[in-house]
Amino acid sequence: MSYKILLNLILLVSFLVIFYVVQTNKEQTDAFRNQQEFTDNLEAGFSTSVIKSNFSEVTKLPSVSVVDKYFNIWCIFTKVKSRSSSLRYKFETLIKSIFESSSIKLSFHIITDSKSQYFAEKIFDDINSSSTTPIEFKVQYHDVKNITSQLSGLTTTMLPYFSSQPGAYYSDALFFISLGLHRVAPAIQTRAVLLDVDTKLVDDIALLFQEFNRFGERAVLGIAPELSPVYQHILYSYRNRHKHTPLGSPLSLGGFPGVNSGVLLLHLDRLRASAEYNHLLTPQAVRRLANKYSFKGHLGDQxxxxxxxxxxxxxxxxxxxxxxxxxxxxxxxxxxxxxxDSFAYCSQRTRLYHGNCNTPIPRD
Incomplete structure (x- = not known):
C-alpha cells in the first residue's frame, strides 16, 4: 500500500515539474514575441504615437527613427490676456498658414504660460476639428518660467549688451531663449525651426527644413539677412573707424546687413557639440565681441x-x-x-512673411 502511495506522489511531483517547465517556456516565448512586435512597430513607425485630436497630451516616442518622421517647430506664445489679443490673432494666423501648405508631420513645441496655453489649445482644436482631411501633428507645451529659469545665467550675460534699458521691450528674457534652446530642448531632438509669432508661411514648411541640407560643415544655425539699416545704425562707430567694411551695408550691394531672428533653423546636435559656439556664449567672449565692434544693440537674440x-x-x-x-x-x-530700399530689396520669391514692428501681413 505504502509503495503505491509513494509511486503516486512521484508521478504527481513529476507532472508538476513538467507543467512548470512548459509554462515558463511559454511565458518567455510570449514575452520575446511581444518585445519583437514592439520593435517591429517602432521600425515601421508606430501609428498609435500620432496625436490628432487630443493634442494637449504628450506622447514620448522611444525611437529616434519615429521622432525623425516629425519635424520640430518651436514658438514662444505668452502674455495673451483675452481672445481679442493681437498676439492670439497672430499665433492663429501662423499656425493656420503652416497647416495650409505643409506636406510633413509636425511636432509643435509651444513655450507658454497657463492662460496663453488655453488659447493655444483652442486654436489647435479648432483647426483640427474643421479640417476636411486628417492632420498628423503633436503639440507639447513648455512652461515659460521653467525655461527662462534654466537660462537665467545666459540672459544675465546678454542683457547689458543687447537691450536698450531695463524694462524695455527687448529686455524680456523671452528674447534670449533661442540662444540656449539647445540646452533645454529634449535631447532626442536634433533639428528644429523656431518661428516668431508674427510670421506667416506662404509655402510648404518642408522646403524650409530642406535648408538644413545646405548647411556648411561647421554651421550650427540658419538665419536670414536683416532687411533694414538697423545694424548700419548700431555699427556707426565701428564703420567710422573702418571706412571700407562691408559690415552694416546692404546685402544687395555685397555687404553684411546683419541677420533677423524671426526665423531660425537650429541644428541642435551641432549646437550642443560645438565648443566654439558655446564658448562665445560666455561673459568674457560676449564682452570681447561687443567691444571689438563697438556694439550696443537693443534687439535681443538677433x-x-x-x-x-x-x-x-x-x-x-x-x-x-x-x-x-x-x-x-x-x-x-x-x-x-x-x-x-537697398536694404529692403529681396529678389527671391516670398515664402514667409514677417510682420515685424506690428506691420500688417498680406492676407493673400
Missing amino acids: DWYTLVGMDRPHLLHLLPCGWNRQLCDWWRDHGYRDVF
Missing part, C-alpha cells in the same frame, strides 16, 4: 547672432531672404530713407 555672423560667419547658414520677408519700414522714416 543682435547676438549678428555679432556671430560678423566675427564667425562659418557658424551661420544664411537663409534666402524669401524665407523671412520682413515688412517693417520704420527706418525709412527715421533717418535712412535714402538707403532703405
Whole structure:
C-alpha cells in the first residue's frame, strides 16, 4: 500500500515539474514575441504615437527613427490676456498658414504660460476639428518660467549688451531663449525651426527644413539677412573707424546687413557639440565681441547672432531672404530713407512673411 502511495506522489511531483517547465517556456516565448512586435512597430513607425485630436497630451516616442518622421517647430506664445489679443490673432494666423501648405508631420513645441496655453489649445482644436482631411501633428507645451529659469545665467550675460534699458521691450528674457534652446530642448531632438509669432508661411514648411541640407560643415544655425539699416545704425562707430567694411551695408550691394531672428533653423546636435559656439556664449567672449565692434544693440537674440555672423560667419547658414520677408519700414522714416530700399530689396520669391514692428501681413 505504502509503495503505491509513494509511486503516486512521484508521478504527481513529476507532472508538476513538467507543467512548470512548459509554462515558463511559454511565458518567455510570449514575452520575446511581444518585445519583437514592439520593435517591429517602432521600425515601421508606430501609428498609435500620432496625436490628432487630443493634442494637449504628450506622447514620448522611444525611437529616434519615429521622432525623425516629425519635424520640430518651436514658438514662444505668452502674455495673451483675452481672445481679442493681437498676439492670439497672430499665433492663429501662423499656425493656420503652416497647416495650409505643409506636406510633413509636425511636432509643435509651444513655450507658454497657463492662460496663453488655453488659447493655444483652442486654436489647435479648432483647426483640427474643421479640417476636411486628417492632420498628423503633436503639440507639447513648455512652461515659460521653467525655461527662462534654466537660462537665467545666459540672459544675465546678454542683457547689458543687447537691450536698450531695463524694462524695455527687448529686455524680456523671452528674447534670449533661442540662444540656449539647445540646452533645454529634449535631447532626442536634433533639428528644429523656431518661428516668431508674427510670421506667416506662404509655402510648404518642408522646403524650409530642406535648408538644413545646405548647411556648411561647421554651421550650427540658419538665419536670414536683416532687411533694414538697423545694424548700419548700431555699427556707426565701428564703420567710422573702418571706412571700407562691408559690415552694416546692404546685402544687395555685397555687404553684411546683419541677420533677423524671426526665423531660425537650429541644428541642435551641432549646437550642443560645438565648443566654439558655446564658448562665445560666455561673459568674457560676449564682452570681447561687443567691444571689438563697438556694439550696443537693443534687439535681443538677433543682435547676438549678428555679432556671430560678423566675427564667425562659418557658424551661420544664411537663409534666402524669401524665407523671412520682413515688412517693417520704420527706418525709412527715421533717418535712412535714402538707403532703405537697398536694404529692403529681396529678389527671391516670398515664402514667409514677417510682420515685424506690428506691420500688417498680406492676407493673400
